Amino acid sequence: MKIAVAGAGGFIGGHLVKRLIEEGHRVSAYDIKPLSEWHQIHTGATNYPSVDIGRPTGYVFHDIDEVYNLAADMGGMGFIGNNKAMCMLSVLASTNALVEADRSGVGRYFYSSSACVYAADHQLDTEAKPLKESDAYPAEPEDGYGWEKLFSERMCNHFYEDFGLETRVARYHNIYGPNGTWSGGREKAPAALCRKIAIAKLTRKHEIEIWGDGEQTRTFTYIDDCIDGTTLLTRSDVHQPLNIGSSELISVNDLAYLIASIAGIDVRLTHVPGIQGVRGRSSDNTLIHTLLDWEPSTSLTDGLALTYAWVYDQVKESL
DSSP, X not given: OEEEEETTTSHHHHHHHHHHHHXXXXXXXXXXXXXXXXXXXXXXXXXXXXXXXXXXXXXXXXXXXXXXXXXXXXXSHHHHTTOHXXXXXXXXXXXXXXXXXXXXXXXXXXXXXXXXXXXGGGSSSXXXXXXOGGGGOSOOOOTTHHHHHHHHHHHHHHHHHHHOOOEEEEXXXXXXXXXXXXXXXXXXXXXXXXHHHHHHXXXXXXXXXXXXXXXXXXXXXXXXXXXXXXXXXXXXXXXSOEEXXXXXXXXXXXXXXHXXXXXXXXXXXXXXXXXXXXXXXXXXXXXXXXXXXOOOOOOHHHHHHHHHHHHHHHHHHHO
16 A cells, blocks of 8 residues: 555654555655654655645645554653643644545545543542543543644544544554653653663662652553554544553552663662653553454563663663
């Protein structure tokens, strides 16, 4: 197939482009960043750096069978908590990509949403029940980033209802893995903790900082599982949003201890003020298992071992 990936210079986008090339598809890769800032550059794709899909470009998806829209201005809790307007502006790319896909007669359109769309009152406790897809309503998503994602989900639904565009939506739950952001303020918890523990090992200073009390709980999804679920959902007949997330719940404190165990060191945790997000969030995989007979299979330990090894190499080279 001829496939376009928007946000191809990002973490998930880079892994997705790699997979699509391996499957034998012809891939057009778009990103607003210059090529030098892409997480991965694949010579097997036709790469279009410095392209802002938030501005009408006129049939950029002409003669394309599938579009995967992963374009968004985002990062971990530290970033999205302090940059709500920037996150909301991603609605321009989300909306324009839909318009371009419809005008161009695209066969299938995938949109990457987030677990941040879920209503806050379902996430008040560290032992909160796993989030079902229906828990997004009545709407009370993460301010800024979550609202943009929920609005863009609705746009996908209406483009399917009104114009017949075959849209698919996944709600990602904390995707992590190698070749992602590990420093600079946009990194998510697994990469940030891998960096801190790598520095601790290399410097032999085994004290690391944790935002808040560290008791907040999350599930983290390895990148290979994310790509598997994404392509499976896109090529299915399921039109409603589905969770793509692990159900293996862990606290941030225990996540740090697990990574330290993988690194082969003991660490002391120092808790400092910082943005923590909701108290508890995990993925209920009942619906995706029922509809697609699938759910993530990579254990947190196995995924973190691969991620830590990659981050350690980056840290060692940077010191």
